[in-house]
Amino acid sequence: MRIVFLLVTWLLSVGAMAAPGEVATLDRSTWPEKLNNPTLFDVASRAEILMFARVLLASESLDEPALAQRLGLRTVNMESVNRVRQRLWQRLLTSFNFAQQSCDQDASFCFLVEDMPTLREQAAKFLIGEDSYYIKWAEPSRLFHAQYLDEQLRKAALFPQASSEVDRFGDYERNGDAMHDRLFLLTFDSAANAAPDNTDWVTEYLRKSNMSGTFFVLGKDIQARLAERSVANLQATYSTQCIGVQGWEFRSHSHWQDWQDSVRRSVDLVKSKLPENYVPLFRPPDGQRRSDAEAFFKSQGLHVALWDIDAQDGAGKLKAHQSAQRVLTLMLLWRHGVINFNVKQDGVKTALPWLMTQTAQSGIGWEDCQNAF
Structure with missing residues (x-):
């Protein structure tokens, strides 16, 4: 009976460690502008890209044990995590390049981003001041992107043993x-x-x-x-x-x-x-x-x-x-x-x-x- 109890306890602990965190969502009313023209869509887009880049960059300072603890996992597939991170960075750079094409119409969140190093540089120093027009959005957005990143990294950490949409097996x-x-x-x-x-x-x-x-x-x-x-x-x-x-x-x-x-x-x-x-x-x-x-x-x-x-x-x-x-x-x-x-x-x-x-x-x-x- 004791062995059965210990086995059940171990299984429950594994399940608890593997449980995903909260699902990310963001109250859009914290953003002070309506997306009622393409330029304002770009402004909001640049802001979300930079915020996600900030939390993605910060996650790279975690070593494997710390990342496993953060994601609630016993082990992580670091090769898969790094591959997904690289793809996320590439998509962020591509997205920002499109989003900054309207900077001559509205300069909000327009920073010098020419390549991956400059994107990472801007992400590292991205901060919303207390007197900013966007301050009510800043912390809710940071929390959203931290939770969303954890969703992606958790799937990456389990891939390919547990397959998901986070990565592909081929061009098919x-x-x-x-x-x-x-x-x-x-x-x-x-x-x-x-x-x-x-x-x-x-x-x-x-x-x-x-x-x-x-x-x-x-x-x-x-x-x-x-x-x-x-x-x-x-x-x-x-x-x-x-x-x-x-x-x-x-x-x-x-x-x-x-x-x-x-x-x-x-x-x-x-x-x-x-x-x-x-x-x-x-x-x-x-x-x-x-x-x-x-x-x-x-x-x-x-x-x-x-x-x-x-x-x-x-x-x-x-x-x-x-x-x-x-x-x-x-x-x-x-x-x-x-x-x-x-x-x-x-x-x-x-x-x-x-x-x-x-x-x-x-x-x-x-x-x-x-x-x-």
């Missing part, structure tokens, strides 16, 4: 890195929840807004819908939208023996019933997939579709307004990318319209789902 996997500045793609996961399913509401909202998104569906969900309604009805639901697959069930495709069959069955069903909407994309549930799957996906003519901007709107994570504000903050930080919402959380019906309103005059664009990836 796509995220939003290659998209043009100010261009974003809306995508919607099915997730594990059976209900509510807000697909009908979201697709109608997008059509009324003359927009499109990519919906990653579960094969069993499409099968269940077809048992309740006609193929024509289902085609009407997804009219002008794109459909990729998440597999037959929402479960990890990294350790599931039948993962290949899960993908094939889902693709066959969608291609046969919704051929006008089908796009050859597989989104791994929770980003979990095998590292040796390239040959399979290429043989099926599929790309793995990851994402850059996660609303974290799964059950119990963030409320609708929090996930919407998280998405907007990450749009300002990365300036382009693939946004991931959960279509089976009611919050999407609040978050999506809010996001459209906030960015309507900001000069951003929404990628047509047929042109993505």
Whole structure:
């Protein structure tokens, strides 16, 4: 009995150490300006880039044991962490180069950044003065970026043993890195929840807004819908939208023996019933997939579709307004990318319209789902 107790205690301690921290979100009302023109979008973008660069730079002073302690892990894959850090720095430099092109119209947060060394130099001394117009934003933003960085570094520390969207296994996997500045793609996961399913509401909202998104569906969900309604009805639901697959069930495709069959069955069903909407994309549930799957996906003519901007709107994570504000903050930080919402959380019906309103005059664009990836 004592051995069992000690074993349970050890397992619980491991679980506790591995538990992720708080999910990052930022109250956008702390930012004093509306994003009602492209220049003001750039001002806010420069500020978020510099703040994230500041916390990213500070994290590099942690040695491996200190980083493991900060992330709540026993060990970290430093090779993966360093690779992800390098990619984050490169994206920050690219983003800032675009964001500073409007400095002649508004010089706020315009500092000399010509290359990586000057970006790191500006990050090291970035500070918001107590008398600054932006002081109410400064500390909430710093906390957001520290939490968001920990989310990314934790995934990097566990990669590839625990796969996620933080890194790619090859060119057959796509995220939003290659998209043009100010261009974003809306995508919607099915997730594990059976209900509510807000697909009908979201697709109608997008059509009324003359927009499109990519919906990653579960094969069993499409099968269940077809048992309740006609193929024509289902085609009407997804009219002008794109459909990729998440597999037959929402479960990890990294350790599931039948993962290949899960993908094939889902693709066959969608291609046969919704051929006008089908796009050859597989989104791994929770980003979990095998590292040796390239040959399979290429043989099926599929790309793995990851994402850059996660609303974290799964059950119990963030409320609708929090996930919407998280998405907007990450749009300002990365300036382009693939946004991931959960279509089976009611919050999407609040978050999506809010996001459209906030960015309507900001000069951003929404990628047509047929042109993505």
